[in-house]
Amino acid sequence: MRELILKLKEKPDICLEVEGILPNVIAEKSLEEIENLPIQYGNRRVKLSEFFDAYVEKSETPRIIFDGDMSRVKRIGWKLDGGEIVVRGNAGMYLGAFMRDGKIVVEGDVGHFSALNMSGGTIVINGNAGNYLCASYRGEWRGMSGGIVMVKGNVGKELGSYMRGGKIIVEGTADDFAGVCMRGGIVVINRAEERLGAGMIGGAIVVNEVEELLPGFFEEGEEENPEIEGEKFEGRFKVFSGDHAERKAKGRIYVRL
Amino acid sequence: MKLILKNGIVYDPANGINGEKMDICIKDGKIVEKVRFAKVIDVSNKLVMPAGFDIHSHIAGGKVNVGRLLRPEDSLRRAVARRNGLRSGSGYSVPSVHIIGYDYARLGYTTVITPAMPPLLSRHTHHELNEIPMIDKAAFPLYDGNWFVMKYISEEKYEELKAYVAWLLWATKGYSVKITNPGGTEAWGWRKNVHDLDEEVPYFGVTPKEIITSLVDVCNDLNLPHSVHLHCNCLGEPGNYEITIKTLQLVRHKDFDGRQSLHVTHLQFHSYGGDSWKTFESKADEVAKEVNKNDNVMIDTGNVIFGDTTTMTADAPMEYDLYLLTGLKWVNKDVELETAPGVTPYIYSPKVLVNAIQWAVGLELALLIKPEKVILTTDSPNGGIFTNYPKVIAWLMSKKAREDMLAKVHRSTEHRTVLPSIDKEYDFYEIAMITRTNPAKSAGMPNKGHLGVGADADIAVYDINPLEFDPKDYDKLEKALSNAYLTIKGGEIIVKKGEIVKVTHGRTFWVDAMGKVDRSLIEKDLDYYFKRYYSVSLSNYVIGENELRRSERICVN
Numbered sequence: 001m002r003e004l005i006l007k008l009k010e011k012p013d014i015c016l017e018v019e020g021i022l023p024n025v026i027a028e029k030s031l032e033e034i035e036n037l038p039i040q041y042g043n044r045r046v047k048l049s050e051f052f053d054a055y056v057e058k059s060e061t062p063r064i065i066f067d068g069d070m071s072r073v074k075r076i077g078w079k080l081d082g083g084e085i086v087v088r089g090n091a092g093m094y095l096g097a098f099m100r101d102g103k104i105v106v107e108g109d110v111g112h113f114s115a116l117n118m119s120g121g122t123i124v125i126n127g128n129a130g131n132y133l134c135a136s137y138r139g140e141w142r143g144m145s146g147g148i149v150m151v152k153g154n155v156g157k158e159l160g161s162y163m164r165g166g167k168i169i170v171e172g173t174a175d176d177f178a179g180v181c182m183r184g185g186i187v188v189i190n191r192a193e194e195r196l197g198a199g200m201i202g203g204a205i206v207v208n209e210v211e212e213l214l215p216g217f218f219e220e221g222e223e224e225n226p227e228i229e230g231e232k233f234e235g236r237f238k239v240f241s242g243d244h245a246e247r248k249a250k251g252r253i254y255v256r257l
Numbered sequence: 258m259k260l261i262l263k264n265g266i267v268y269d270p271a272n273g274i275n276g277e278k279m280d281i282c283i284k285d286g287k288i289v290e291k292v293r294f295a296k297v298i299d300v301s302n303k304l305v306m307p308a309g310f311d312i313h314s315h316i317a318g319g320k321v322n323v324g325r326l327l328r329p330e331d332s333l334r335r336a337v338a339r340r341n342g343l344r345s346g347s348g349y350s351v352p353s354v355h356i357i358g359y360d361y362a363r364l365g366y367t368t369v370i371t372p373a374m375p376p377l378l379s380r381h382t383h384h385e386l387n388e389i390p391m392i393d394k395a396a397f398p399l400y401d402g403n404w405f406v407m408k409y410i411s412e413e414k415y416e417e418l419k420a421y422v423a424w425l426l427w428a429t430k431g432y433s434v435k436i437t438n439p440g441g442t443e444a445w446g447w448r449k450n451v452h453d454l455d456e457e458v459p460y461f462g463v464t465p466k467e468i469i470t471s472l473v474d475v476c477n478d479l480n481l482p483h484s485v486h487l488h489c490n491c492l493g494e495p496g497n498y499e500i501t502i503k504t505l506q507l508v509r510h511k512d513f514d515g516r517q518s519l520h521v522t523h524l525q526f527h528s529y530g531g532d533s534w535k536t537f538e539s540k541a542d543e544v545a546k547e548v549n550k551n552d553n554v555m556i557d558t559g560n561v562i563f564g565d566t567t568t569m570t571a572d573a574p575m576e577y578d579l580y581l582l583t584g585l586k587w588v589n590k591d592v593e594l595e596t597a598p599g600v601t602p603y604i605y606s607p608k609v610l611v612n613a614i615q616w617a618v619g620l621e622l623a624l625l626i627k628p629e630k631v632i633l634t635t636d637s638p639n640g641g642i643f644t645n646y647p648k649v650i651a652w653l654m655s656k657k658a659r660e661d662m663l664a665k666v667h668r669s670t671e672h673r674t675v676l677p678s679i680d681k682e683y684d685f686y687e688i689a690m691i692t693r694t695n696p697a698k699s700a701g702m703p704n705k706g707h708l709g710v711g712a713d714a715d716i717a718v719y720d721i722n723p724l725e726f727d728p729k730d731y732d733k734l735e736k737a738l739s740n741a742y743l744t745i746k747g748g749e750i751i752v753k754k755g756e757i758v759k760v761t762h763g764r765t766f767w768v769d770a771m772g773k774v775d776r777s778l779i780e781k782d783l784d785y786y787f788k789r790y791y792s793v794s795l796s797n798y799v800i801g802e803n804e805l806r807r808s809e810r811i812c813v814n
Contacts, residue, residue, distance in 0.1 A: 140330035141585060247584070 002027075003059035004034060006052040008068035014042045015092060016051055019075040023062035023083025023102070031056050066091070071111065077104045080121065093130070096123050099147065112156065115149050117142075118166065123149045131156030131175070134168050144185065160187050163203060167229075179205045182251060186229040200243050200251035204228045208256045217242035217253060228254060258748050259284050259295035262716065265305030266723050268689040271698070271707030275686045276723060281305065283714040286748035290710050302722040303742055306689045308715035309366030309646075310696040310706050313486075313522050313557050314637040316357050316371045317385035318396070319378040320569040320598045323588050324351040324638075327600055328567055343757060350566040350602075350638045358390035360644055362752050365717025365741035367763070368393045368697070368705055372435055372486060372522065373571045375399050375592040377793070379429035380800055386765055387806040391751055393715075393763035395700075397435035397486050398425055399571050400472060402442035404594040404790070405782065407461040410471050420778045422475050423770040428799040430767040430808070432700075433483035434472050437571040438490050439465040442597040450574040452491055454503055465490055469519075470507055477513045479770045480813050482701025484517045484555075489527045492575045498540035501527040502547045509551050516553075520699055523559025523636040524548075525619035537611050539674040541621035548626050555699040557632035560619035560649045561612065562641025563605045570639060573597035594790055605641070610673070613666035615640075617674040620652055620659065624679045628687040632696045646692070647738035653683040655728035685723045702766070718743035720754075764809040772814060 004026050017040035026034050034056075035049035048054065062083035066076060071090040080099040087095075090108035097116035104123045112130035115123050117137050133155050136143030143162030154172035161177070164184045173191040182200040189196075191209040198214055206228060217240040224236050237254040260283040267279050278301075282292040315321055325332075325348060332347040337356050339345040346356035361369060374382045374396040386394050400406050400422070409418035422434060440451045440458040447459045454466040473485050489504050491497035501524070511518045521527070530540035548556055570576060573589050576599025580587035587601040605612040619640065623631050633650070637643035651658045663670065663677060671677045683691075697706025704713045721737035740755030751759045787795040802808045 136330075137333055138329040139327070139586075140333075 001059055001062055003057050003061075003063035003065060005055040005057065005065045005067060006048075007055075008066070008070065008073070009051055009053060011069055012041065012051060012072050015072045015074050016041055017074045018048075019078045021048065021064065022077070022080055023064050023085065024081060026064065027062050027083075069108075071109070074111070077102070080104065090127065096121070099123070109153070115144065115147075118144045118147045118149070120146045122147060125149070125151045125153070128153035128172070129155040132158050132161070134160040134163060134166070136162035141181075143183075159189075160185070163187070179203070186231070197243060197251055197253055199246055201246045201249045202251055204252045204254065206233060206237070206254045206256075210253075210255055213240060213253065213255075214243060214245075216245035216249070218244060222257070223254070226254060228252070259292045260714075260745070260748065260750075261292060261295045261297045262305060262718065262743075263297055263299050264301035265303055265718060267305045267708065268685050268723070269307060269708040270686055270690040270694045271307075272709045274708070281708060281716065283716075283745070283748045286714050288708055288710055288712045288714050298743070300718050300743070302724075304685065304719040304721050304723045304737070306365070306685075306717050306719075307693040307697075307706050307708050307712070308368070308717045308744060308746065309361075309364060309692050310700070310702075311361070311366055311369040311634065311637075311643060312520075312632055312696040312700055313372045313559075313634045314369050314643050315373065315569055315639070316369055316389060316394070316637075317354070318371060318374050318382040319590065319592075320373070320571070320600055321351055322381070322385070323590065323598075323600050324567045324569050325353065327586060327588055328602060331565075331567065331602075334565075341757070342760065350642050352642075354385055354388045355390060358392055359757055362391040362744050362746070362757060363740055363755055364644065364646060364738070365719065365744050365752075366392065366643075367715040367717075367744065367746045368702070370395045370397065370432065370700065372397045373399055373437060373488075373598070374429065374431060374435075375571065375596050375598065376403075376425055376429045376431075377592050377595055377791075377798070379431065380804070383430060383765065383800055383805055387762075387804075390760050390762055391746065391757075393705075393766065393809075395432035395766040396430075397433050397483075398429045398431035399435050399437055399596045400425070401436045401439050401468070401571065402446075402596045404443075404461075404786065405779070406468065406472070407443065407458060407463050408782075410467050411461050411463045415471070415474075416775070417778045417782070418471060419475050419478060420774040420776060422472070423479055423774045424776060424779060424783075426481075426768050427771050430765070430800045430802070430805060432766055432768055433481055433486055434476055435486045435488070435571075436468065436472060437488040437596065438492065438575065439468040439487075441465075441490055441574055442571060445574045445597045446591065452500070454490070454500060454507075466507065469504065470511075473508055473511060473518050477511075477516060477518060479773055481768055481770060482811060482813070483699065484520050486520045486522055488522050488570070488572065492523075492526045492570070492572055493529075493579070495529050495531040495533055495537045498528050498530055498544050501544055505544075505547045505551055505554060508553050511553055513553070517555050517699060518553040519555075521548075521554055521556045523634065523640065524556045524622055525559040525561065525615065525640065526636070528618050528622060529614075534611060537614060537673070539614055539618045539621060539676075541618045542625060542675055545622055545625035548630060555630055555632065555695065556622070556626065557634040557636075557696075558619050558623050559634055559636040559640050560623070561605055561615040562635060562645040562648060563607045563612070563616065564641065565602070565604050566638045566641055567600065568603045568639045569598065569600045571596045571598040573599040575599070576601050579603060593792060594786065607662075607666040610667040610669055613670040614673050616662075616666065617670055617676040619649075621674060621676050621679065623653055623683075623691070624676075624681045628683070628690050629695070631691045632699060633691045644739070647735045650683075650688055650692070650738060651731040651735045654688065654734065655731040656680060656682055657729045658731040682728055685726070714745055714748040716743070716745040717741050718745075762806055764807040765805045766809045766811060767805075768811045768813060770813045772812065
């Protein structure tokens with residue numbers, strides 16, 4: 001087992017796309033082979049070594065560490081299927097998109113469309129996240145289906161749209177349209193802005209504080225220490241069902257009292 | 258360019274050639290008796306057939322483009338990079354323009370007809386067709402919900418109807434008359450549909466029966482190369498086989514000196530029994546019996562392939578029903594005085610009984626109807642995308658392939674269909690018939706679909722020895738048919754070993770029947786309707802011949 005450390009030489013003027021730089025891909029390769037792996041720079045294919053200094057070290061688990069400000073590096077952990085990725089700094093768009101397994105830890109912020117259509121694994125974001133975190137791909141009605149995403153900071157709009165399964169925990173504020181069109185899974189948010197759960201027909205949203213709910217949500221009473229999607233939550237919650245603007249809506253929003 | 262294809266094993270049903278080892282000579286884009294000083298290509302022990310002909314595939318036009326806009330996630334499934342001078346593209350069930358042409362060439366197909374062109378959107382359709390490389394093409398304009406057609410039929414003005422049909426073919430550079438759910442698309446404007454041949458269309462008071470029979474007569478009188486191309490009423494509804502049989506019976510006695518009087522398209526979607534989704538069953542045997550008895554019709558199958566696809570048809574009420582079933586995204590269009598298409602995604606799942614039965618019905622029809630009357634299609638992309646044709650051919654040629662698939666589908670399928678009891682296996686001669694000869698014959702293109710002297714040199718060679726083919730080995734067949742060893746289009750090699758080696762642009766066929774009618778009969782109505790109702794002026798409506806990249810005008814007399 002070994003880990004690869006990729007140090008960004010300098011912040012690129014246009015975005016890099018590092019699709020295919022995954023722990024399982026580099027596991028069997030020599031350092032030279034790794035340095036020659038192709039990445040996308042605008043409309044050009046370039047070698048990894050053109051933008052990154054690569055070092056290999058021994059480690060317990062297969063791991064890649066991205067060192068530096070990666071806010072112009074897109075598709076880190078795209079289709080990740082095992083192993084671990086650590087980003088020491090910010091990450092760009094599409095972090096962990098279509099991820100199936102493994103773990104990603106980001107010390108800074110992440111860009112838009114992160115954890116898109118994720119189906120398994122864990123992502124920990126210590127900063128803020130952009131719009132469309134854990135959302136479905138444009139036009140897709142089969143969104144995130146599994147895995148756990150934890151965000152310490154705030155997240156942008158349309159968090160977890162069309163989500164079918166898995167879990168999202170946001171310790172900060174989620175912008176408008178969190179949980180839009182949800183079908184399943186659970187979203188736990190500290191504070192939500194407007195239009196929470198618009199169009200949801202399944203799954204559950206647990207929120208400590210919310211501006212106001214859409215008229216499609218009906219109050220169903222109060223619950224003490226409820227069990228939501230197989231998990232115990234402490235405290236008293238007001239329960240809403242909805243969004244009854246949709247047919248056969250079975251979504252639930254729990255607002256902490 | 259002069260070419261000789263040497264020692265191939267040739268199947269050419271139009272000329273009665275059944276697996277003979279022979280040479281084919283090509284000169285100046287045509288097949289000739291003999292040629293000297295030609296380049297010789299050795300294709301010994303390889304399957305040689307005329308190039309494929311797809312008579313019903315939605316490859317261009319308003320609906321296809323709406324499908325692309327509606328489904329960005331479809332583009333994610335397949336992206337093709339630019340290389341070797343080929344254009345890039347994306348899309349799985351609704352591929353972008355250029356890769357449609359490349360895909361067809363790789364399959365060994367060189368002629369494709371896009372079957373439902375709303376006349377108002379024909380400019381868009383033709384400009385899109387112009388950009389599709391590799392293939393020859395044509396488009397059928399829609400006449401089903403057309404106000405002129407219904408007006409003339411209800412007023413019993415037959416000569417005017419004839420003039421209008423010919424005028425619209427000329428104005429839209431169309432190839433033949435397509436009717437989709439006759440009457441139903443106009444009724445849809447009133448939030449209704451028609452469910453019987455004698456049900457009246459609101460306002461106009463005409464019935465589907467009158468629309469079909471009048472247009473069948475017009476097509477015959479104008480001597481159009483193709484007959485009426487009909488998408489029957491009640492597509493996809495349980496129990497719709499009765500209306501399908503009634504429709505087929507309408508033309509049983511319309512015997513026009515051996516001329517085909519009706520082409521019934523994607524018959525699979527019209528051969529269902531039962532009275533609800535719970536009792537849904539196959540009635541392919543009943544429909545097949547009627548088709549076999551009826552000398553005047555040709556059918557295409559509209560087979561279903563399991564998987565994700567985008568349905569698109571000019572039958573908007575049907576698309577709405579489908580949307581109610583799936584709850585997925587849906588687009589409805591209303592084309593002014595003409596028709597009403599709809600688009601919605603659909604997933605055919607082998608574990609869903611209805612879908613499994615649909616899959617079986619398509620195969621039953623192909624196996625039970627005489628091969629002389631069958632054309633293989635998937636109504637691409639409605640039943641599945643055209644790149645799956647080799648899969649359907651494998652099912653038709655190998656009982657084992659069908660049994661292997663039956664084992665994977667919903668268990669009740671065998672009780673609701675007769676597929677497990679059918680032992681017939683197609684041979685290469687019959688496959689050449691249903692994918693080459695029959696469509697070319699039905700479309701009335703005498704230079705296509707065969708390898709006789711004088712035919713267009715459109716040839717497909719596949720890397721499989723048909724004389725040693727074992728039906729149990731269907732995977733190999735599927736692989737060979739998916740990537741043509743050689744595709745020759747107009748005497749030029751365009752595909753070699755599954756790779757495109759030359760990009761060409763085919764011709765657009767259209768029919769000019771204006772010489773047979775008197776345009777002055779409809780001049781006044783055209784002026785009035787365009788001033789009063791259309792959002793475009795008459796002069797902007799007509800497509801000029803110069804708008805087609807390579808126009809091929811077929812003059813009828």
